[in-house]
């Protein structure tokens with residue numbers, strides 16, 4: 330059944346994280362968490378909250394041999410944390426991001442060798458996911474506003490890699506906020522990626538401003554209809570700031586996806 334989740338790193342910012350995940354749980358949402366090295370994992374595990382996804386690595390990159398080994402090593406550690414939190418999805422980016430979201434290894438052109446190494450690295454990651462019983466996800470990002478220089482940020486590139494690896498241990502984290510900034514054509518993108526069974530989480534925020542659905546230019550009720558039409562039953566997560574009141578923002582998110590018969 331489709332599960333609604335909210336990124337605990339972006340709402341209820343006046344409270345400690347542990348209280349944010351509890352507030353989300355009380356409101357019926359699972360939580361999305363970023364860098365677990367910054368959080369008290371045992372306290373989160375004891376909180377009773379549900380976790381939809383978390384960052385699935387600490388360091389590393391897809392595109393060179395040394396970075397790939399580091400990515401695999403820290404992804405393996407992340408699977409242990411995921412087990413403690415009972416968190417089924419672990420998120421990856423084309424390269425590590427710093428505290429400002431900037432790529433640790435920026436690249437403004439992706440070469441043939443980079444594509445091949447990324448494919449091999451992701452194949453290893455997918456195997457790790459299957460062994461650990463979790464799904465790693467490669468997230469599309471945007472280079473124009475939030476993550477300049479991130480490799481494989483375009484949804485089309487992310488989807489091509491996930492499709493090529495073709496393993497249940499690796500799926501796409503389809504971030505519609507980033508895709509709207511980078512490429513648009515969201516309905517067709519959603520129909521194609523989700524319809525092919527390649528998406529494990531759909532993340533949402535509106536453009537511009539990255540606030541809750543309904544505050545910008547994206548027609549989220551139409552996206553919800555597409556998700557229902559293709560029978561999506563994965564996670565839908567709001568990775569957005571609250572434009573005003575936090576409770577109102579998460580209710581607007583819930584309402585945007587309420588028409589789905591899977592909910």
Ligand SMILES: O=C(O)C(=O)CO
Pocket residue numbers: 363426430468470475504568
């Ligand atoms: O910008 C995003 O979507 C991220 O996941 C940053 O970690």
